[in-house]
Amino acid sequence: MPFDTPATVVRHQALNRDHFLLTLESSAIARAAAAGQFVMLQTRAGTDPLLRRPMSIFRVLPDRRARLQILYKVVGAGTRYLSSQPAGSRLLTLGPLGNGFQLPPVSTQPILVSGGIGIAIFPFLVETLARKRRRPPILVYGARSKDDLVALDFFRARRLTMRLATEDGSAGARGLVTRLLEPLLAGRAGSRKPELFVCGPTPMLKAVAAMAVRAGVPCQLALESQMPCGIGVCLGCVVGCPGDDQGPVFRRVCTEGPIFRAGEVML
Amino acid sequence: MKRRRTGATDLSVRLGPLSLKNPVVAASGTFGYGQEFLPYLKLADLGGFVTKGLSLRPRRGNAPPRTCETPSGMLNAIGLANVGVEAFLDEKLPALRGCGTAIIANVFGETQEEYVAVARRLNGAPDLHAIELNLSCPNTEKGGIAFGVSPPVIREVVAAVRRAAPGLPLIVKLTPNITDIAVAGRAARDGGADILSLVNTFLGMAVDLRTRRPVLDNVVGGLSGPAIKPLALYMVQRVYREVGLPIMGMGGISGAEDALEFMMAGSSAVQVGTANFFDPTASVRMVRDIDAWCRRERVLAVRDLTGSLQYPHGGPPAPCAV
Numbered sequence: 096m097p098f099d100t101p102a103t104v105v106r107h108q109a110l111n112r113d114h115f116l117l118t119l120e121s122s123a124i125a126r127a128a129a130a131g132q133f134v135m136l137q138t139r140a141g142t143d144p145l146l147r148r149p150m151s152i153f154r155v156l157p158d159r160r161a162r163l164q165i166l167y168k169v170v171g172a173g174t175r176y177l178s179s180q181p182a183g184s185r186l187l188t189l190g191p192l193g194n195g196f197q198l199p200p201v202s203t204q205p206i207l208v209s210g211g212i213g214i215a216i217f218p219f220l221v222e223t224l225a226r227k228r229r230r231p232p233i234l235v236y237g238a239r240s241k242d243d244l245v246a247l248d249f250f251r252a253r254r255l256t257m258r259l260a261t262e263d264g265s266a267g268a269r270g271l272v273t274r275l276l277e278p279l280l281a282g283r284a285g286s287r288k289p290e291l292f293v294c295g296p297t298p299m300l301k302a303v304a305a306m307a308v309r310a311g312v313p314c315q316l317a318l319e320s321q322m323p324c325g326i327g328v329c330l331g332c333v334v335g336c337p338g339d340d341q342g343p344v345f346r347r348v349c350t351e352g353p354i355f356r357a358g359e360v361m362l
Numbered sequence: 363m364k365r366r367r368t369g370a371t372d373l374s375v376r377l378g379p380l381s382l383k384n385p386v387v388a389a390s391g392t393f394g395y396g397q398e399f400l401p402y403l404k405l406a407d408l409g410g411f412v413t414k415g416l417s418l419r420p421r422r423g424n425a426p427p428r429t430c431e432t433p434s435g436m437l438n439a440i441g442l443a444n445v446g447v448e449a450f451l452d453e454k455l456p457a458l459r460g461c462g463t464a465i466i467a468n469v470f471g472e473t474q475e476e477y478v479a480v481a482r483r484l485n486g487a488p489d490l491h492a493i494e495l496n497l498s499c500p501n502t503e504k505g506g507i508a509f510g511v512s513p514p515v516i517r518e519v520v521a522a523v524r525r526a527a528p529g530l531p532l533i534v535k536l537t538p539n540i541t542d543i544a545v546a547g548r549a550a551r552d553g554g555a556d557i558l559s560l561v562n563t564f565l566g567m568a569v570d571l572r573t574r575r576p577v578l579d580n581v582v583g584g585l586s587g588p589a590i591k592p593l594a595l596y597m598v599q600r601v602y603r604e605v606g607l608p609i610m611g612m613g614g615i616s617g618a619e620d621a622l623e624f625m626m627a628g629s630s631a632v633q634v635g636t637a638n639f640f641d642p643t644a645s646v647r648m649v650r651d652i653d654a655w656c657r658r659e660r661v662l663a664v665r666d667l668t669g670s671l672q673y674p675h676g677g678p679p680a681p682c683a684v
Binding site for chain 2: 096097099137142143144145146147173187189320321323324326327328329330331332333334335338341342343344345
């Protein structure tokens with residue numbers, strides 16, 4: 096059950112020049128949220144920007160006054176306005192929305208594959224996997240450059256196995272996450288059956304989904320989309336899915352997603 | 363205008379054969395089939411809502427990207443995706459039984475025959491209060507030109523639908539993408555429309571400078587939101603003066619003040635569209651805020667506001683005089 100409430104900014108931290116961590120107080124949303132779900136977040140009052148922005152839930156902070164955190168990167172006017180919201184401001188927040196991740200079987204080795212700001216969806220999943228007694232996941236995390244590898248502290252503090260890559264070679268291996276993923280899929284992450292959880296730019300999702308399908312490994316993709324409403328009525332956020340002789344069918348990222356299985360969607 | 367000091371405002375409005383408990387109606391394409399908003403509001407608090415446009419068969423719609431945000435507005439090219447009239451009657455309408463608000467089915471077709479077939483199917487459906495014709499659909503028999511830009515075509519399709527669904531109040535939704543919308547309004551009136559709703563979206567486009575491509579896969583989309591409000595308000599005022607049918611005004615209405623302006627310009631009721639996207643409770647809050655404004659201004663009945671605009675020189679200027 097989603098809620099539409101004004102959420103108070105409790106803390107708003109700049110992680111670097113264009114990455115921000117926002118802590119919101121909204122106990123109704125925080126209590127109802129599941130890993131992989133998102134909120135529609137107002138970036139400032141008024142009609143410009145007109146639409147709220149879909150934002151993955153980064154973490155739900157476990158305390159009595161449940162708060163939620165959102166990690167985002169400034170990419171345009173909306174996120175720029177958002178980044179100037181000081182603590183104490185109130186932002187209309189609608190959520191939790193979307194289907195969320197399906198947890199893997201207990202014996203499975205989860206592998207999280209993140210590209211750039213896609214990392215914003217994973218801490219909540221990591222904490223959920225731990226709470227539900229799943230195996231600690233392996234994180235494969237790529238970004239353009241060292242500065243774009245944000246939130247590493249969270250994963251280091253939990254002693255997760257990490258494989259890092261940057262396109263410019265400024266941290267970890269030089270290149271794309273697919274290079275790091277290949278040996279993991281070939282070696283089957285030890286003897287355990289892996290399952291991939293993927294979030295990042297569309298070309299990365301596409302490449303990783305293809306690798307997963309080839310290797311016969313289950314794979315959940317977290318999609319991004321232009322999303323005016325978030326509640327399934329505008330039909331604006333659809334993704335093409337395999338259809339029939341009349342062409343593709345379209346499914347709503349906000350409602351049938353944002354998590355889809357590899358092979359379910361045409362990227 | 364009737365005024366009194368205290369007590370509840372009479373929010374009910376009447377548009378020809380259609381009575382609504384209040385003047386706020388959620389617009390087609392922004393409210394799904396009603397159920398989608400149940401987590402956020404009570405449908406019974408609305409004057410009514412208009413369903414997603416219904417065609418004879420289900421439609422999948424356009425390829426993405428389908429939407430693009432613009433300054434105080436948005437473009438959409440959804441491509442009229444909908445479940446089709448049969449699924450609406452079998453699944454969507456029964457789920458709304460007893461919802462306590464007026465249910466208006468939006469209807470479109472690619473041919474006049476399709477409009478007629480959908481309207482005939484809806485005629486007599488239980489719990490349906492009216493149909494609204496979307497005339498912005500491309501007419502495949504006339505080279506893809508929208509029905510709503512040709513007065514003879516408007517008159518003909520409205521008359522045909524009128525005959526096919528004699529039992530239902532008929533709302534005709536006008537496109538603003540025409541030189542003089544009053545001409546379209548008169549054609550709809552002559553075809554037998556009971557009510558006019560205006561305006562649909564304005565044609566527009568957006569360019570992605572980085573890729574040097576149109577943002578929308580469909581290239582062209584419909585512009586909605588606060589950006590179009592002054593344009594829409596002008597057209598409502600003009601149709602009110604020129605046509606003489608009751609009007610449901612729309613175009614960027616996001617709050618009670620917008621709604622009241624449209625009523626003064628000649629609307630008997632208003633439709634709330636894009637605001638439902640960025641604020642799912644905008645419509646019901648508007649009802650409360652209209653009530654509060656009327657109390658404050660000592661307006662006894664909201665219907666008295668319709669067309670109450672005070673012109674500085676006794677009347678509006680001719681269409682082109684600025």
